[in-house]
Amino acid sequence: MKRAIPLLLLVLWGLAWARGELRLFNWADYIPEEVVAEFERRYQARVIIDTFEAPEAMLAKLAAGGDAEYDVVVPPDYYVLEMARAGLIRKLDHTKLKNLKNLAPEFQNPQYDPGNRHSIPYLWGTTGIAYDREAVKKPVDSWAVFFDPEAYAGPCFLLDEMRETIGAALKYLGYSLNDTNPDHLNEAKELLIGAKKRCLGFAGGIEARSRLLAGDATVVHAYSGDIVQIQEEAPQVKYLVPKEGGTIWTDAVAIPKRAPHPELAYAFLDFILEPKIAAKIANYNAYATPVATAMPYLDPELKANPAIFPPEEVRKKLEYIRDIGDAIRLYDRIWTEVKAR
Amino acid sequence: MRLLLRIHTLLVLVFLYLPIAVIVVLSFNQSRFGVQWRGFTTAWYEKLFHNPRIALYAENTLVVALVSTLIATVLGTLLALGLYRYRFRGKGLLRFLLYVPVVIPDIVMGVALLLFFAWIREATGFFRLSLLTIILGHVTYQLAYVALVVRSRLASLDPALEEAAADLGAGGFATFRYVTFPLIWPGVLAGALLAFSLSLDDFVITFFTAGPGSTTLPLYIFGSVKRGVTPEIHALSSILIAASMAGVLLGRALLRRR
Numbered sequence: 092m093k094r095a096i097p098l099l100l101l102v103l104w105g106l107a108w109a110r111g112e113l114r115l116f117n118w119a120d121y122i123p124e125e126v127v128a129e130f131e132r133r134y135q136a137r138v139i140i141d142t143f144e145a146p147e148a149m150l151a152k153l154a155a156g157g158d159a160e161y162d163v164v165v166p167p168d169y170y171v172l173e174m175a176r177a178g179l180i181r182k183l184d185h186t187k188l189k190n191l192k193n194l195a196p197e198f199q200n201p202q203y204d205p206g207n208r209h210s211i212p213y214l215w216g217t218t219g220i221a222y223d224r225e226a227v228k229k230p231v232d233s234w235a236v237f238f239d240p241e242a243y244a245g246p247c248f249l250l251d252e253m254r255e256t257i258g259a260a261l262k263y264l265g266y267s268l269n270d271t272n273p274d275h276l277n278e279a280k281e282l283l284i285g286a287k288k289r290c291l292g293f294a295g296g297i298e299a300r301s302r303l304l305a306g307d308a309t310v311v312h313a314y315s316g317d318i319v320q321i322q323e324e325a326p327q328v329k330y331l332v333p334k335e336g337g338t339i340w341t342d343a344v345a346i347p348k349r350a351p352h353p354e355l356a357y358a359f360l361d362f363i364l365e366p367k368i369a370a371k372i373a374n375y376n377a378y379a380t381p382v383a384t385a386m387p388y389l390d391p392e393l394k395a396n397p398a399i400f401p402p403e404e405v406r407k408k409l410e411y412i413r414d415i416g417d418a419i420r421l422y423d424r425i426w427t428e429v430k431a432r
Numbered sequence: 433m434r435l436l437l438r439i440h441t442l443l444v445l446v447f448l449y450l451p452i453a454v455i456v457v458l459s460f461n462q463s464r465f466g467v468q469w470r471g472f473t474t475a476w477y478e479k480l481f482h483n484p485r486i487a488l489y490a491e492n493t494l495v496v497a498l499v500s501t502l503i504a505t506v507l508g509t510l511l512a513l514g515l516y517r518y519r520f521r522g523k524g525l526l527r528f529l530l531y532v533p534v535v536i537p538d539i540v541m542g543v544a545l546l547l548f549f550a551w552i553r554e555a556t557g558f559f560r561l562s563l564l565t566i567i568l569g570h571v572t573y574q575l576a577y578v579a580l581v582v583r584s585r586l587a588s589l590d591p592a593l594e595e596a597a598a599d600l601g602a603g604g605f606a607t608f609r610y611v612t613f614p615l616i617w618p619g620v621l622a623g624a625l626l627a628f629s630l631s632l633d634d635f636v637i638t639f640f641t642a643g644p645g646s647t648t649l650p651l652y653i654f655g656s657v658k659r660g661v662t663p664e665i666h667a668l669s670s671i672l673i674a675a676s677m678a679g680v681l682l683g684r685a686l687l688r689r690r
Contacts, residue, residue: 114644119655120662124483140485141647142655155550156560160644297661304465321465 168203190364210343234263245309271418336408459666500570508578542640561643578623585619625683629676
């Protein structure tokens with residue numbers, strides 16, 4: 092009997108291998124359990140999910156050998172090229188992704204990863220302004236609520252994210268949010284110092300949202316998804332992309348260079364590009380899906396919400412945060428000065 | 433004077449326990465995002481128990497806590513016994529070293545372990561970050577706690593008892609088996625329970641020594657902070673709090689027993 096135990100273990104181990112395993116490295120609570128369970132059923136595989144709390148942590152883990160441990164990772168758009176250059180993620184074999192054609196045209200060739208060479212888009216959203224419709228003193232439609240004392244509409248928070256927040260000031264000034272001209276950046280700095288004095292300070296997306304809900308703040312710089320999630324409970328909270336434009340961001344899905352189960356990883360990528368699956372993911376997170384064929388399966392309120400799917404004229408003014416190379420030091424310096432004042 | 437003291441005590445208790453109470457209350461709140469009370473529900477606990485992903489994290493947490501506690505208890509008790517029974521060169525130094533893992537900042541320990549494991553991996557190819565490395569990381573500090581608790585129990589032991597056992601012909605092991613251990617076991621168990629609750633909610637050292645597939649509950653809770661802490665996470669935290677409190681209370685009760 093005793094001898095049977097190692098044998099049994101070996102058999103179990105063998106079965107585990109045969110069943111396959113997909114190791115997913117993702118944000119916490121970013122994929123509905125229903126979708127994971129369906130993948131497990133269909134591919135007779137076990138999905139193991141590890142979570143990260145910041146993209147930097149994800150990158151660090153991957154660089155420290157995690158690229159041989161995970162099958163699928165979910166980096167933000169601005170990390171895709173960097174990770175590809177560092178050899179952490181592989182070039183995708185498009186013949187294994189028959190559902191790639193389901194993507195909306197603007198996501199077939201996104202700025203952050205031309206031709207979807209290294210990643211597919213997962214969900215997308217924007218950065219703009221959230222406000223309490225009943226508490227604002229002035230109409231909100233522009234970044235001016237933060238940067239122009241005349242347009243001050245109530246206690247406010249700016250995002251504690253360097254690129255987003257300097258980007259907002261640049262947008263207000265009419266520049267690109269990837270501008271690297273030192274004069275333009277100085278103008279942005281002055282605006283931010285002024286805004287910091289008028290506002291309650293800087294906060295993370297979730298903290299700002301809580302303060303808005305609690306009534307401490309009436310206008311906050313916010314991510315679309317965070318706000319849309321709460322609108323059912325707090326209908327007085329509105330979200331919009333300012334008329335000057337804002338940031339568009341996409342979370343991408345990629346396969347690490349040395350992924351242990353690449354075939355299953357491709358299957359997973361193709362799986363989440365299926366219309367019904369993509370719709371389930373979007374409905375769960377209340378973010379916009381890049382999968383055009385998923386639109387019929389979306390919750391009607393989600394589809395009709397301009398905060399999630401902004402109208403065409405707004406979408407034209409959205410910009411991705413791009414890698415700006417060494418100019419990032421200039422941003423760092425300005426950010427430090429703003430924070431210190 | 434008495435009144436002032438009472439007020440002071442009350443304030444300290446509020447300061448210590450109010451944040452925990454808030455978490456527990458929010459875990460029963462119907463509202464998913466806000467802090468406003470929208471009615472009582474146990475739905476978050478139900479959701480939690482039906483989530484296989486979280487069950488896996490719980491399993492990881494328990495495996496780490498149980499295995500590391502077992503190792504730390506055996507080694508820590510032996511260490512305490514050695515310090516109690518024998519005289520040897522460097523005993524003072526060893527006693528001092530025992531306190532180091534207790535007072536050293538977790539983050540220093542975590543980074544040191546991470547570098548240490550990376551270095552061994554370079555040299556031998558072993559020690560990939562996994563549950564095993566987390567367990568080893570936890571043992572490093574649990575060991576000291578167990579040894580300290582057992583030592584305090586040993587200090588109250590009457591040396592005459594062991595001498596009497598020796599007089600009656602018991603060897604070293606028999607003395608330990610029939611005399612010393614039965615006398616100190618409440619201390620051993622208390623140390624083990626303390627070690628267990630420390631492991632259960634350790635974040636910092638786990639964060640640095642965790643590898644793929646070894647997410648524990650504290651790591652998961654931390655990961656959820658940036659995307660918004662849901663009542664589900666509050667429910668999870670409440671369970672963790674209850675589990676570690678139970679461990680500590682049980683340990684204390686055992687230590688008090690004569």
